[in-house]
Each structure stands twice: as C-alpha cells, then as structure tokens.
Amino acid sequence: MAIFNYVATSADGKKTDKGTVNANDEKAALEALKRRGLKPLSVTEAKKGFSFESLLKNNSVKSDDLVIFTRQLSAMVGAGVPLLRSLGSLEQHSESEPLRKILTAVIGDVEGGMALADALEKHPKTFSDVYVNMVRAGETAGILDEILNRLAIQQEKNASIRKKVKGAMTYPTVLLVITILAFFGLMLFVIPQIGNIIKSIAGPDAELPLITKMMLGFSDFILSPLGFLAIAAMIGGVIALLRYIKTPKGKKIFHTIVLKLPAIKTVIQKVIVARFARTFSALSGAGVSIIETMTVTSHALGNVVYEESLLNAVDKVKNGEQLSKVLEEDGLYPAIVSQMLSVGEETGQTDTVLVKVAEFYEEEVDTAINSLSSIIEPVMIVVMGSIVGLIAASVMGPIAGLSNQIH
Structure with a gap:
C-alpha cells in the first residue's frame, strides 16, 4: 500500500482540500477520494523519506475511535445499509486519520470480494484476534450488527478498566x-x-x-x-x-x-x-x-x-x-x-x-x-x-x- 498526495475540491467546488490518502494504486486513491465526496484535481504518489512530522505523529487508532466506529457500523448494518456503503460513509466522516487510512484499505479488500473479517485481519495492530473472530462468526451467522454491538460493549468495558488502572498509577x-x-x-x-x-x-x-x-x-x-x-x-x-x-x-x-x-x-x-x-x-x-x-x-x-x-x-x-x-x-x-x-x-x-x-x-x-x-x-x-x-x-x-x- 502506498501514500498518495492529492488536491481536490468539495462536491460543490467551493472549497479546495489538500492531503494524503492510502491506497494500493492511483485508481484506488481516486476511488477513495470520490467516496469522501471530493472531486480530485491531482493525485501523485508521495516520495518516501524521513520527516519529523511522521516521527512525532501517532499512527495508532485510539480505543475510543474504534468503539465509535464499531457502534456506528453496527447501527448502519442493523438498519439495512449495505456493508460497503456503511464502511464508505464511516471512512468519509471519521475524524481519526489512522482509522480512515485503514478503512480505505479495508474497503478496497471488501470490494475485491474479501470477507470483512479477512480484511480486518490484515490490520492486527487495530483489530485484535477477538475482534476478527467475532466479526467472522457474525458474518457466518448473518448477525453482524448484533455481534458488532457486543464488540462495542466489550471494548468499552476493557477500555474503562485500562483507564482506571492507568489513572490509579498516574499520581504515584x-x-x-x-x-x-x-x-x-x-x-x-x-x-x-x-x-x-x-x-x-x-x-x-x-x-x-x-x-x-x-x-x-x-x-x-x-x-x-x-x-x-x-x-x-x-x-x-x-x-x-x-x-x-x-x-x-x-x-x-x-x-x-x-x-x-x-x-x-x-x-x-x-x-x-x-x-x-x-x-x-x-x-x-x-x-x-x-x-x-x-x-x-x-x-x-x-x-x-x-x-x-x-x-x-x-x-x-x-x-x-x-x-x-x-x-x-x-x-x-x-x-x-x-x-x-x-x-x-x-x-x-x-x-x-x-x-x-x-x-x-x-x-x-x-x-x-x-x-x-x-x-x-x-x-x-x-x-x-x-x-x-x-x-x-x-x-x-x-x-x-x-x-x-x-x-
């Protein structure tokens, strides 16, 4: 997967946006930008090199962002919204850049015929074995929305315990x-x-x-x-x-x-x-x-x-x-x-x-x-x-x- 620099306008053409998008190739990058509601003006592959910004930037997905994503995906799938459309909407509106990059890759894999669990499994730092196995079970049984809701509850409980332990140790x-x-x-x-x-x-x-x-x-x-x-x-x-x-x-x-x-x-x-x-x-x-x-x-x-x-x-x-x-x-x-x-x-x-x-x-x-x-x-x-x-x-x-x- 490569990083592409882009210049694009908003859907109404009034606002110009610059940034980066992760994709397998230029075509996939263009598709990802269109899913975000942007009109690409230029897309070029970024040259790899050292930068202090990349060194200081935290590229991991926060537990709170993952919980919100899981709950929103559960609600959308439960409401009958197709999976790809749900993922595309969440990718477009996500405030977490690391999560947005991962969702771009996941959407590409699902569009290519891969099961959601298999697509998530390619990102083990974000989606744990528990997460992937529960999603796989939900897809098999046809109850993905229910499983995602359970996952969100479990993640909230685990995150709550971690925060309490960290909070107790901070002052000492x-x-x-x-x-x-x-x-x-x-x-x-x-x-x-x-x-x-x-x-x-x-x-x-x-x-x-x-x-x-x-x-x-x-x-x-x-x-x-x-x-x-x-x-x-x-x-x-x-x-x-x-x-x-x-x-x-x-x-x-x-x-x-x-x-x-x-x-x-x-x-x-x-x-x-x-x-x-x-x-x-x-x-x-x-x-x-x-x-x-x-x-x-x-x-x-x-x-x-x-x-x-x-x-x-x-x-x-x-x-x-x-x-x-x-x-x-x-x-x-x-x-x-x-x-x-x-x-x-x-x-x-x-x-x-x-x-x-x-x-x-x-x-x-x-x-x-x-x-x-x-x-x-x-x-x-x-x-x-x-x-x-x-x-x-x-x-x-x-x-x-x-x-x-x-x-």
Whole structure:
C-alpha cells in the first residue's frame, strides 16, 4: 500500500482540500477520494523519506475511535445499509486519520470480494484476534450488527478498566518522578554549595553531624567520574531490564513476579478474570467454537502465566474434560469462576453466566483500585517527605550549630 498526495475540491467546488490518502494504486486513491465526496484535481504518489512530522505523529487508532466506529457500523448494518456503503460513509466522516487510512484499505479488500473479517485481519495492530473472530462468526451467522454491538460493549468495558488502572498509577508515578528529580537536583546543585559554605565558615576540619557527612559524601560521589559511571550503569541496567521483559522468557518471569506481589496481585488477578469472562462470553455468544474461544481468549488476557494455563486447558477440553473442572484444578481462577462456568455448561448459557461474572469482577476491580490508591498515595507522600526531611536535617543541623557558635 502506498501514500498518495492529492488536491481536490468539495462536491460543490467551493472549497479546495489538500492531503494524503492510502491506497494500493492511483485508481484506488481516486476511488477513495470520490467516496469522501471530493472531486480530485491531482493525485501523485508521495516520495518516501524521513520527516519529523511522521516521527512525532501517532499512527495508532485510539480505543475510543474504534468503539465509535464499531457502534456506528453496527447501527448502519442493523438498519439495512449495505456493508460497503456503511464502511464508505464511516471512512468519509471519521475524524481519526489512522482509522480512515485503514478503512480505505479495508474497503478496497471488501470490494475485491474479501470477507470483512479477512480484511480486518490484515490490520492486527487495530483489530485484535477477538475482534476478527467475532466479526467472522457474525458474518457466518448473518448477525453482524448484533455481534458488532457486543464488540462495542466489550471494548468499552476493557477500555474503562485500562483507564482506571492507568489513572490509579498516574499520581504515584508523578510523585515518584518528582521525588527522584528533586533528590538528585538537591544532591547535584544545592548540597555542594551548602557544603562549601559550611566548610568556609567552620573550617575544613570542622566536626559535622554523621547525616551531614553522609549527604556531602553522596553528593561528592555523584559529581565524581565514578558517580557518573554508576548512574549511567543504572540507566543502562534499567533499559536492558525493560528490553529483557519484552522477550518471551523475560515477560513470563515478570508476569510471575507480579502475581506474587502483595496488594498488586489482587488487582491484577481481578483485571485478568474480568477480561477472561468478558472476552469468553462475547466469543461464545457469537457462536465461536469452544476451542477457538479458549485459544483467542488466552491471547487477550495480558498475562503469560494465565495465557499458558488456558492454552494447556485446550488439550484437556479436547479430551472431553469440562472447562469448569479444568479451571478449578488449575488454581489460578477464583472458585466463583469455575462454579458459575459449571452452571453455564449445565444450562447451555455459558455466555450469559460469564457476563454476570465479568460485571461482578469489573466492580471488584473498581474497589481494588480505589483501595490500592488509598494505600499507595499516602506511602509515596511519606517517602517524599522523609527524603526532603532527611536532606533538610543534614543541612540545618550544621547551620544551627554554627549560628550558636557565632552567638
């Protein structure tokens, strides 16, 4: 797929528009512009090259934009509007440039005879396995509008959980960054100056409090070549650790450790269980097979330990075991999940039962996040205050002593 620069006028010819459009060739670019209600004046393929604009621009589709697209497509298809016309209208009126580019490509593929699910599957960064499989099931069963509506609900719930988790971590993270910056700022610029003042007044052989000696010694170390090497090594170590965590082995170790951390493990487990129940119910309700549902759901959990557990359960279910029994023996899931799943298996309403489980754990996530925030925030404030107090004591002690000597 190439990028084309275009100059076009509005349908009434009163307004001239310039921009770019993604298309397979010039003909497809012209068709895409016509679907937007524009009259092309010129279309030329853009030359590829480095630009700061492309470097800074975010080319990913926001979750809110994807939810709006899914809901609108569901409404239009449900109202009897043909699929291609629906996609064309949404592409034309979308305010998201990344989504508009993807829809241009999707429309081209669907026009070429490709199923919608297959066209969406070519854009995995935007449309997940869950999304694609549910759309495929909806197309097969002829209930695409209903499936898209379920997808929109699921996306909204998942986005809500992500926002709450990020929101809960934002304030403590900001406090931590401010504390670190303030500490090193004092060590690099303030403490050395105060140390020089104290030594110039009291003399180089003056007896200073232990805490002051420690602060001055640490400040001198940071400013020394060895100190800079130590800081560089620490930064390099953090970068190496973050890169290692992205490897399959590192990610598994990290996810295992996270599930053992006090307080945090409770929140993580509830988020995963809510995601499992919501995704599984959506796929199951769409008519996707149990094996495919388990496989796709495992990749949507966001934790390697749970992902491997559910993938291992696939073989057991293939051999005739009930999923509720397998999850009960696994020990990763709360008892209520296997119990409710067992009820769903007996009544044939697994999707309905798991929706209730998802709703319950989504509320539990809210409670757990609020509880965690109420613990983390005061702790961070105490830590920040302690560091500032320690530095203040190391500085004010000698100054007070010198003041008494002068008097």
